[in-house]
Amino acid sequence: MVELMAICGGAAALGSSPFWLPQAVLALRERIFEGVNGPEGIAIPGKLVDASQFKRVYAHPAANGRSEGAALSDLFWYWLSPGAEVHQEHLEAGDRYDEVAKVTRQVLSIPNSKAEQMAARCMADVCGDLQRNRTSLIRLRDTMMRVWARFYHEVVFGNPGTNEAQRLIIGNANDVVTALKCSGLRHMGRRDRLTAYLLQQIRSGEPIHALPSGLSQKEQALYLQGVFFNTAIVQMSEAMTHLLLVLAQNPAVQQELLAEPDDRAYDRVIAETLRQYPLFGIAHRITTEEIVVDEQTVLDKGSVLCFHYADYQRTGFRDPDRFDPDRWKDHAARDSTYIPFGVAANRPCPAQAISLVTMRAAAREFLRHFTVHSSVSHTRSIPHRGPCLLEPRHIGTSVRRRRFLLSFLWARDRVEDVTRSLTQLVLGTGMVLHARHLRLAERHFAGQACPFKHQSPSV
Numbered sequence: 437m438v439e440l441m442a443i444c445g446g447a448a449a450l451g452s453s454p455f456w457l458p459q460a461v462l463a464l465r466e467r468i469f470e471g472v473n474g475p476e477g478i479a480i481p482g483k484l485v486d487a488s489q490f491k492r493v494y495a496h497p498a499a500n501g502r503s504e505g506a507a508l509s510d511l512f513w514y515w516l517s518p519g520a521e522v523h524q525e526h527l528e529a530g531d532r533y534d535e536v537a538k539v540t541r542q543v544l545s546i547p548n549s550k551a552e553q554m555a556a557r558c559m560a561d562v563c564g565d566l567q568r569n570r571t572s573l574i575r576l577r578d579t580m581m582r583v584w585a586r587f588y589h590e591v592v593f594g595n596p597g598t599n600e601a602q603r604l605i606i607g608n609a610n611d612v613v614t615a616l617k618c619s620g621l622r623h624m625g626r627r628d629r630l631t632a633y634l635l636q637q638i639r640s641g642e643p644i645h646a647l648p649s650g651l652s653q654k655e656q657a658l659y660l661q662g663v664f665f666n667t668a669i670v671q672m673s674e675a676m677t678h679l680l681l682v683l684a685q686n687p688a689v690q691q692e693l694l695a696e697p698d699d700r701a702y703d704r705v706i707a708e709t710l711r712q713y714p715l716f717g718i719a720h721r722i723t724t725e726e727i728v729v730d731e732q733t734v735l736d737k738g739s740v741l742c743f744h745y746a747d748y749q750r751t752g753f754r755d756p757d758r759f760d761p762d763r764w765k766d767h768a769a770r771d772s773t774y775i776p777f778g779v780a781a782n783r784p785c786p787a788q789a790i791s792l793v794t795m796r797a798a799a800r801e802f803l804r805h806f807t808v809h810s811s812v813s814h815t816r817s818i819p820h821r822g823p824c825l826l827e828p829r830h831i832g833t834s835v836r837r838r839r840f841l842l843s844f845l846w847a848r849d850r851v852e853d854v855t856r857s858l859t860q861l862v863l864g865t866g867m868v869l870h871a872r873h874l875r876l877a878e879r880h881f882a883g884q885a886c887p888f889k890h891q892s893p894s895v
Contacts, residue, residue: 477508477740480748484733487751487773493727493735494743495781500529501722502783504881506740507872508720513880514871515616516666518627519658521880522651525667525783535648540663540786543591543645548793555794558586558596559801566806566826571833573841576680576808576822577613580673581606583798587672588664593637594644604630608661609669616670617819618864619856627661634660668787671715675791677822678713679706679799682759684810684824689761694803702796704761707769710776712759713816714745719778746816748773805829811842812849819856820849 480494481487493499503509503526513520520526524540527533546554562582566574585605589597597605608630615622634657637643647656683690683705693701720742727735735741750756752773753763767774777785785791810824825841827833833841 477742478735480741480743481751482744484735485729487748489729490743490748490773491775491779493729493741494721494775495779496727497781498723498725498727498737499721499741499782501724502526502528503722503877504528505722505738506720506877508740508742509877510875511868511871513876514867514874515622516612516662517876518624518631519655519662520876522655522659523662523667524659524786526877532648532650535650536659537786539645539648543664544787544790546591546790548789551790551794552797554587554590555583555797556801558583558590559798560805561586561596563802563805568805568828569831571825571827571831571837571841573845574824574826575820576677576824577673577818578610578821580676580680581609581669583676584669584672585609585665587794588668592644592660592664593642601633604633605665605669608665609673612666613670613674615867617817618860618867619819620859621863621867630665631657631661634665671787672791672794674715674818675710675795676798677818678814679709679795680802680808681810681812681814681818681822681824682709682712683799683803684808685814686759687809689759690803690807693799694807697800697803699796701761702799703792704764706792706795706799707764707774708759708761711749711753711774712757713814713818714749714776716745716778717816719743719745721782745775748775807832809838809842811846813853819860820852823849 478484481490485493503513503520509526513526516523516526522532522536524533524536527536562579565582566572566579582602585602586596589595589601589605596602607626611620611623611626614620631654635654638647638653638656638660643660648659651659683693689705693705720740723735723737723739723741726737727739729735750773753767777788777791806829807827808824809827810822812820812823823845825833825838825845827838
């Protein structure tokens with residue numbers, strides 16, 4: 437922890453250079469993820485394993501440990517609690533994981549046509565609530581959470597839920613993602629209220645699918661909360677924020693989709709968005725046996741492998757920092773350094789298929805109602821939640837007013853970047869220390885797990 441505090445102190449010194457600070461904070465967070473495990477943390481691609489070996493090592497049968505034995509797990513369990521011990525991504529391989537993963541696949545096995553209709557309808561409902569008679573400023577992620585709260589409540593319970601249910605879901609998801617980005621402390625009361633709602637729904641027989649029978653009702657509620665009402669909503673909201681933000685900053689691409697709204701054009705834009713702005717920064721796996729990479733490199737049992745998606749997806753592409761959907765006319769995803777949903781042999785995202793078709797349907801519906809413009813910075817973590825200028829299609833905005841509003845957005849974003857970055861440094865350091873103190877994952881695997889609500893008071 438002394439080393440981590442030194443890193444934080446060094447980054448704080450950059451405060452006198454506000455234009456550097458946001459990127460420094462993002463780099464700092466990634467270094468914390470890699471360094472929190474101490475000497476056993478191995479960055480991939482990196483000195484030991486380069487990009488050419490990335491997929492092979494990721495898919496290796498011995499790279500299958502998920503939480504036990506990594507200090508980094510304490511941090512993720514802290515951010516994703518309550519219920520990290522039954523979250524599909526944090527379960528170790530075995531019967532419990534197999535049952536939970538099977539149920540998740542069944543819940544998500546929705547025909548594409550139905551999933552598209554649901555996504556378009558949920559987006560249309562939210563668009564109907566937005567300002568329709570004048571140009572307005574919004575935060576895209578806040579708006580998109582309203583869409584996916586409706587969508588995933590319908591996936592799990594067969595209906596989009598009441599306003600109160602949506603409020604609980606969005607409050608929980610916002611709290612999780614804000615803490616993950618170190619932009620605010622976690623508030624366990626908000627999360628516990630969603631747990632109570634889900635438990636009530638389960639006891640009333642509301643879920644439309646059978647839940648994992650090996651879990652208690654409380655654990656079933658925590659499973660739903662972690663997989664569908666944390667991960668799914670946060671990831672889909674951020675994916676749509678990235679997608680709409682790149683359209684806002686690439687007017688020619690936005691106009692192309694409006695002029696040629698076929699699936700292939702949308703798919704190319706979505707692929708390029710997920711390549712440049714992967715939803716996962718670093719995925720960690722713990723080796724359960726040694727992995728022989730080549731004659732010079734052996735990864736010992738118990739190593740913590742930190743797979744860096746953004747670095748990997750920059751390799752193998754010409755001019756990787758340029759947003760260019762047309763590159764996918766010649767690139768096949770399976771033959772590229774492109775793994776937005778992980779690799780098939782090692783816990784790929786179970787929502788891959790439904791995510792792509794629903795993103796396309798939701799984006800198409802959104803562009804039926806609005807055009808978007810933005811002048812803010814665009815990073816993978818989007819801690820600013822995607823500020824943009826929203827113009828109703830049937831009204832539009834004068835060029836002069838649009839330029840004024842975009843200048844305002846630019847200036848506000850620069851100021852917020854500095855204050856937010858300093859906040860991230862302070863709160864991020866505090867949460868790392870708190871997570872190391874609680875040791876939620878370590879205690880769980882040591883057989884000393886304590887109830888989250890007593891270990892993790894609201895702040």
